[in-house]
Amino acid sequence: MEELLLWYMYITCLATSVKRKRKPRSKWSRHWLLKKRLSHMELLKELSNEPADYRNYLRMTEDTYQELLCLVSPLIERQSTVMRNPISPHERLSATLRFLATGRTYKDLEFTTLISKPSLCKIIPETCKAIYMVLKKFIKFPSTTSEWEDIATDFEDKWNFPHCLGSIDGKHIRIVPPADSGSYYYNYKKTHSIVLMAIANANYEFIYCDVGTNGRISDGGVINNTVFYKRLVEKKLNIPERQPVTNSTRELNYVFVGDEAFAMRPDLLKPFSRATLTNNRRIYNYRLSRARRVIENTFGILASRFRVLYTAINMDVDNIEWVVLACCALHNFLRKQSATYAPPDVFDRENTSEGVTVKGLRCDAEKMHHLQRRSGGKTLEEAKKVQNEFCTYFNGEGSVPWQDKFALDV
Structure with a gap:
């Protein structure tokens, strides 16, 4: 035992003595880098x-x-020194x-x-x-009931979906995985990623962004780990109480909308399953998709303007989060400051006379799927009740003239 210990100490000392020393810098900077012209x-x-x-x-x-x-x-301004200017x-x-x-x-x-x-x-x-x-x-997240109601009014005016508080979806941000991370960031698309979970209002602006969850997470774990979802479950978002719809006596919940990826709740609706579709449910799915498509368009514009989101970002994961958050903040800033940032032709739009959806110039192939999580018990029963109430409303007094044409493609 002592002999083995001596051999170990000898090899360690030998390795330390031959350890490669850092090569001294031959010059402060390459000559061409100093030619700022x-x-x-x-x-x-x-x-x-x-x-x-x-x-x-x-x-x-x-x-x-x-x-x-x-x-x-x-x-970001830095001080000048006796050695060089910043x-x-x-x-x-x-x-x-x-x-x-x-x-x-x-x-x-x-x-x-x-x-x-x-x-x-x-x-x-x-x-x-x-x-x-x-x-x-x-990126202003509503904190009062009146602010939520303003968002819902915009969704009703622009997308014919009453009492909608926001469109929710997630996007995989491809990364070069850190060393020794194994399959921690490996997702179902066979790439490594972290997830941007976001909510958009009716004007294609982010009202909430959460980024950093590893792409391997599924079964609803991404949204479940957000501060937003925890406060939603605990009823701490100051969401308005159930109220009658404009120009109607029918009362409906205030809800968020998402796709099949999310577990349905009384305050978070998703489409009916394709296996259970009827004509009325097709119309409901179409009307829900009009509101939900807002977040897909928002992601598409974000990625087409900031092409770094189309690459595998090679940074520390903490730094990648700042890159993604900066892109989201810039998106909202430019939406408000510049009319040329997102002209009308970049959005998906509908030809109501022909019953077809015209794809905008945005190109988003990175939508996130397969985040399903089962939900049961009383919450699911209440959610189904709310879903059916919206379905009845969209097929009754809340119908729009062109919905039957578009429902055929749902």
């Missing part, structure tokens, strides 16, 4: 004369960019926005921004966090 700062100056190209480059107009720069500069907030923000817009690698961005890859590894996550911190006020 080559960077995309000069390109941005030229693009000021081409508004459409400027908007395509950074996903926003120059005025909107300057407004955002003023907001984030206090958080990378300016303008360079940090523009490089980060270009990363979000394209999903290009740090090495690729290095050649256009003239910021070294090691610096970009720090700058981009820090700037994403700063963007979210200054723009998170644009």
Whole structure:
């Protein structure tokens, strides 16, 4: 035993003595990186004369960019030292926005921004966090009954779905898995991911975002782990009480809408199963899908504008969460600030005369499915009762002239 211990100590000492030493840095920076006249700062100056190209480059107009720069500069500005000047907030923000817009690698961005890859590894996550911190006020989760009622009014006016509080869905964000993570992030699509669970209002704006749950989770575990769902179950969201529908004496619950992925509750509705469809239930499914499609369009616009969400993001998972949250906050910010960010042709829309849905320019192939969780007992019975009440309403006084045409395709 003592002999083995001596051999172990000898091998350990030997390995330590031959451990490779870090190669000393031969120079402070590569010469071409110091030539700032080559960077995309000069390109941005030229693009000021081409508004459409400027908007395509950074996903926003120059005025909107300057407004955002003023907001984030206090958080990303660095002090000058006797050794060198810092990378300016303008360079940090523009490089980060270009990363979000394209999903290009740090090495690729290095050649256009003239910021070294090691610096970009720090700058981009820090700037994403700063963007979210200054723009998170644009992701406003309702806290009062009147705020919920305002959202429900918008859904009724725009999507003919009364008492709807939001459209819920999830999206897998592909990642390069951390070392030694095994199958922890491996999902049913045979990729590694974390999940963005979100709620959108009738205007394609996020009112709630939760990101970070590993993509392996299923059976409803994703939404069950959110603060939103816990407060929903505990009835702490100040959701309005059951009330009569506008221009009707019929009382209906206030509800969220989702797809088959979620367990149904009296305050969270999903479609009827295809195996049990009748004509009335087809109409209900169509009317529900009109409201639910809002979140799918929102995800599609988000990913098409910020193409980093189409790539496998190669960062620490904590930093990826900041990237995703920054994209969501930017989406809401640009929806309010810029009419050109999401023009009408990017959304799915209906041709009511022909009974067909026209797909918008958004392209979202990353919808999340297979998160089903069984629910039973009294809650499920109450949920089925609410579902049938909405079904009766949509086939009665709440019907719209074109619903029979679209119901055939449901």
